[in-house]
Amino acid sequence: MSVQKMILDLDTGIDDAMAIAYAVADPNVELIGILSSFGNIESDRAAQNALKILELVGAPEVPVFVGHHNPLDHDYQRIDVNSQIHGENGIGEVDLPEPAHSVSTKPGVDFLLAAARQYGDQLTVVATGPMTNLAAALEQDHATMQKIGNITIMGGALTVPGNVTPVAEANVEQDPVAANQLFTSDLNVTMVGLDVTLRTLLTKQETSQWRESTAGSNMADIVDFYIDVYADLYPELGGCSLHDPLAVGVAIDPSFVTIIAMNMMVTTEHDAYYARTIGDKARLNDPNPNVKVAVAVDKDRYLQVFMDHFKNLFH
Template structure:
């Protein structure tokens, strides 16, 4: 089976690091590049975190591209205190992962999306797990890529559950609702992997202990990183009894769509007032053929088994 060309678009915090690991560990994926975004950390730190994690996982051949540094409606970006609490100020749980000797690519993330779309066309999967600023900017610059990109599987949004920033909005969408709305309404083959499903896929200290028991550099580092995340969740979401695998689930669904059930629903993102960032059905396109899909349920046990099997094997080797 031919590997699927994949680009990750990350604001590399802890679950983004897990998404990188899952993509690297998945035999179906050919990870051709990582784009950096802002959110959990500022964009430059996101890029450096991605380089560090790639090196740790023996994937130093994957290039990293610098993305947009703030939303389309602001002129700068400041990390929210809650993000620093959950991911650590360095974005990876205050764990010291060796700095990479590699440089960030000179080509911009936006141009890399456009070039990859024209080169790989329907074979390309784009997985954004942060704000949708980079993808929206690429579509604005070259609208023809909408029909060329094979599919977009994003982590963000909430359809059947409340948001995690406000009752209406999930964090990634909230960062740049205007760009998110442009992406949702562009006509892409788009699947939303939102809080509806990601909050049902949980990791606990039982799993991180399995990584510690490997006695490898990657296993120890990721155990430390995720234990920081779990501790933060004990404060912010004590009822969950673990940490959510938000971003890696999006990678999982990109490679194995049957991990989730979806509702075909053309969607919009609300960009005004108290419902800023809400992901909901587009009343003007309800009777048109659906290009958007919203994930509703997930086979959490199957995904967790895949996740642990693949990551443990990868960490064992690094």
């Protein structure tokens, strides 16, 4: 497997922090930059959290860029459940040291497009927040975005209910217009949604294995906060979902999941179906669907790789 140049586009909460760690630990990835978005927390604080997590996992040289602060058609407002799930600071109320590096002054979307021009189909972009940065880049330079080899998103729910409404998953619900622009474009997208992330779980039995080092203990503290919240909110699951790190894993090794190839759309009308991810009736007969939807996951094999990565990182 050749080494992928990877950009993470994330709203750095707890599962995004694990996504950063997974990408840094994977030998098949060269993480060339992080682009912040809003969602779990504001875009500026997401960028600061990304810098702190990069230092924690021994990759302080990776540059961080600030992306869009608001959805395409309304203003961002952090919802209470995000503070509950990720902590007020976005990373489980764990107080990490102030990062030695600063956020880049280059706009995030400009960085993304420059990387697409430079690396073309060698570039992988994994978006684990709302799809606003991708939609903005698509609007700014469609031809350059077509060069990207691999766009994988954590978002959506096709075969299971949403997690913010009966039909809406959180990342899509933050900016349905952007998600719809991405899904109905001609870009090839892999959707890693709740269909698979709700089956991929972590418990304190696993996080306890990271506590041999200070950095590992800090990461375990961050994730244990998440596990405790899941025990309160979703006791039926029996652990916390590995939403964002699973998307990174699938971007590197698609064989972790079973997919359905289809043309997707997002409902943008403000009604009971707002932010639903669903097959696009207008393109049912298109012979070349552009979205690969993950609908089943080899969770045991994925969790083994996940744990091997984290043990190597925090030994």
